[in-house]
Amino acid sequence: NAGVTQTPKFQVLKTGQSMTLQCAQDMNHEYMSWYRQDPGMGLRLIHYSVGAGITDQGEVPNGYNVSRSTTEDFPLRLLSAAPSQTSVYFCASSYSTPSLADTYEQYFGPGTRLTVT
Amino acid sequence: KQEVTQIPAALSVPEGENLVLNCSFTDSAIYNLQWFRQDPGKGLTSLLLIQSSQREQTSGRLNASLDKSSGRSTLYIAASQPGDSATYLCAVKGVTSGSRLTFGEGTQLTVNP
Numbered sequence: 001n002a003g004v005t006q007t008p009k010f011q012v013l014k015t016g017q018s019m020t021l022q023c024a025q026d027m028n029h030e031y032m033s034w035y036r037q038d039p040g041m042g043l044r045l046i047h048y049s050v051g052a053g054i055t056d057q058g059e060v061p062n063g064y065n066v067s068r069s070t071t072e073d074f075p076l077r078l079l080s081a082a083p084s085q086t087s088v089y090f091c092a093s094s095y096s097t098p099s100l101a102d103t104y105e106q107y108f109g110p111g112t113r114l115t116v117t
Numbered sequence: 118k119q120e121v122t123q124i125p126a127a128l129s130v131p132e133g134e135n136l137v138l139n140c141s142f143t144d145s146a147i148y149n150l151q152w153f154r155q156d157p158g159k160g161l162t163s164l165l166l167i168q169s170s171q172r173e174q175t176s177g178r179l180n181a182s183l184d185k186s187s188g189r190s191t192l193y194i195a196a197s198q199p200g201d202s203a204t205y206l207c208a209v210k211g212v213t214s215g216s217r218l219t220f221g222e223g224t225q226l227t228v229n230p
Contacts, residue, residue: 004160033217040222041222042121042206042220042221042222042223043206043208043218043220044220045217045218048217058217059217090160090161092161092218104166105151105163105166106151106163106218107163108153108160108161108162108163109160110159110160111159111160113158
């Protein structure tokens with residue numbers, strides 16, 4: 001298994017540009033999520049999905065869109081990039097059940113380092 | 118709102134020393150706690166997952182304990198090696214926080230040869 005993969009590894013954008021960060025997993029995990037990591041702030045949840053066709057907002061969703069058309073893929077779209085979105089973005093996945101009391105280990109991708117100028 | 122704190126923020130030890138990293142959380146209503154390792158410029162690697170009903174988990178030289186009632190977890194690393202140098206993060210999955218993991222800011226560990 002490749003696990004959780006993310007592309008690109010690095011990206012530089014100008015303010016106002018849009019782009020999509022790609023995330024894929026080959027473990028047949030229902031649950032997928034996006035986090036951003038900033039110095040002094042730790043990792044914060046942006047959006048998550050509990051299965052194909054189902055997405056929901058996390059702690060810091062503004063400026064980002066997601067969709068989940070397949071179990072394997074969970075892309076993150078920046079609609080109009082801003083310098084405040086300069087960060088390292090991580091995608092994660094895990095098994096999931098309707099009852100979140102059955103919790104599972106989360107697996108993280110290698111990250112995308114994004115700079116917005 | 119769940120808050121997770123890790124102390125110390127940085128730690129430097131000589132090779133071979135046993136060490137303890139600390140994690141505390143403010144809301145004891147959790148499903149589980151997970152310890153991760155992050156190498157510079159890399160993603161997060163899961164080390165240990167402790168369910169709320171468990172007291173500890175062990176993997177090789179690593180032992181993680183959980184005291185849910187006091188809101189504390191420790192990660193014990195035995196016989197530290199230079200290859201253990203990394204940032205260690207703890208994260209909790211809270212009962213009231215939906216699917217979200219709440220992370221601490223991490224402890225940056227340096228093991229000197």
